[in-house]
Amino acid sequence: MFTRLRTVDGVSIAGGEPLLHPEIVQIVEAVAQLGLKPIVNTNGLALTERLLSDLKDAGLAGFTFHIDSKQGRPFWKQKNEVELCELRQQFAEMVAAAGGIGCSFNATVYEDTLAQVPDVVDWAQRNIDIVNTIVFIAFRAGVVGGQFDYYVRGEPVQFGAVPYATTDQTPHELQSTDIVAEIRKRFPDFAPAAYLNGTEKPDTFKWLLSGRVGTRERIYGYVGPRTVELAQTAHHLRTGKYLAYSKPEVLSHGRAMLALAPLDPRLRATAREYLLAGLRKPARLLDKLYFQSVMIIQPADVYADGHQNMCDGCPDITVWNGQLVWSCRMEEPEQFGDFVTMVPHEAAAAG
Numbered sequence: 001m002f003t004r005l006r007t008v009d010g011v012s013i014a015g016g017e018p019l020l021h022p023e024i025v026q027i028v029e030a031v032a033q034l035g036l037k038p039i040v041n042t043n044g045l046a047l048t049e050r051l052l053s054d055l056k057d058a059g060l061a062g063f064t065f066h067i068d069s070k071q072g073r074p075f076w077k078q079k080n081e082v083e084l085c086e087l088r089q090q091f092a093e094m095v096a097a098a099g100g101i102g103c104s105f106n107a108t109v110y111e112d113t114l115a116q117v118p119d120v121v122d123w124a125q126r127n128i129d130i131v132n133t134i135v136f137i138a139f140r141a142g143v144v145g146g147q148f149d150y151y152v153r154g155e156p157v158q159f160g161a162v163p164y165a166t167t168d169q170t171p172h173e174l175q176s177t178d179i180v181a182e183i184r185k186r187f188p189d190f191a192p193a194a195y196l197n198g199t200e201k202p203d204t205f206k207w208l209l210s211g212r213v214g215t216r217e218r219i220y221g222y223v224g225p226r227t228v229e230l231a232q233t234a235h236h237l238r239t240g241k242y243l244a245y246s247k248p249e250v251l252s253h254g255r256a257m258l259a260l261a262p263l264d265p266r267l268r269a270t271a272r273e274y275l276l277a278g279l280r281k282p283a284r285l286l287d288k289l290y291f292q293s294v295m296i297i298q299p300a301d302v303y304a305d306g307h308q309n310m311c312d313g314c315p316d317i318t319v320w321n322g323q324l325v326w327s328c329r330m331e332e333p334e335q336f337g338d339f340v341t342m343v344p345h346e347a348a349a350a351g
Contacts, residue, residue: 008241009036012039013028032061039245040062064106081107081116082120102248107120109138109179115182121186129290138176138299147304152337175204177205192208193211193227197312198301199311205298206310207296207297208298209295210294211227211294213258214292215288221269221270223257226264227267230264297311
């Protein structure tokens with residue numbers, strides 16, 4: 001279904017915990033044999049050097065490790081996001097030692113961990129040669145017992161049956177722009193270059209992508225929208241697909257990206273900063289430049305009228321009973337046969 005309905009570049013293998021699946025190596029191999037890039041989304045607890053080697057031989061393109069302070073992870077339960085960078089470091093070095101496999105990290109961001117996001121961004125820069133992408137996901141929860149009644153195909157349902165439902169009425173409304181603002185407190189020039197918008201509000205930034213160019217010691221600047229556009233267009237013309245995952249060796253050619261500077265004002269400023277730094281210290285011009293992505297995701301927003309603002313063109317679409325569904329809400333069709341509609345109490349009463 002993916003290859004029939006989407007111009008697929010890669011397949012994220014998630015769970016549950018995919019590394020616990022007895023046939024995970026065979027699953028990765030099957031995806032790779034289709035000419036797609038298998039990406040394993042994991043908490044990393046079950047990863048061993050032997051399994052890593054087997055996955056590499058099977059054609060694994062990359063890992064996305066989910067690590068954050070609310071996981072209740074064994075031996076790390078009292079650690080904050082800054083302290084967890086020690087664990088991130090272990091996984092990054094483990095993957096780098098295997099070679100040729102992409103390495104990314106996800107972290108869910110809460111109101112009380114927002115202030116630590118710049119520290120994680122800083123850690124990622126200091127490992128720009130072995131960490132390809134860092135992703136921050138604004139926390140959301142399905143609140144039960146608030147202002148809505150819940151229906152599926154006109155029939156009332158008990159929304160509390162889904163695992164992400166909660167009776168906690170505390171609002172969680174962090175926006176992607178809030179996370180950008182927090183990062184800019186430490187990195188004022190932080191500059192997103194591409195986004196996916198919302199289904200209900202096209203001016204919301206549901207997936208917000210930044211790309212920075214630099215070394216472990218210094219970020220020289222960012223790419224702009226034109227670079228992203230040119231990269232996607234060139235990839236599509238060459239392969240018929242839109243690019244989702246690049247190999248680590250490609251991302252290590254940041255200097256070659258500067259060739260696009262005449263076409264992209266933001267990248268032009270990056271190139272100028274790099275050359276000026278080289279004039280001050282010529283040895284810098286011999287340093288390898290790396291490209292690193294910083295992604296911010298704003299999950300489903302629920303508005304007062306019950307409308308749910310989802311990610312338009314969802315990159316995390318999955319399959320359920322022969323149809324494409326949002327993976328972040330797949331429990332709803334599994335439990336109720338379709339997605340849940342939220343109706344404000346007054347409207348439900350009037351109906």
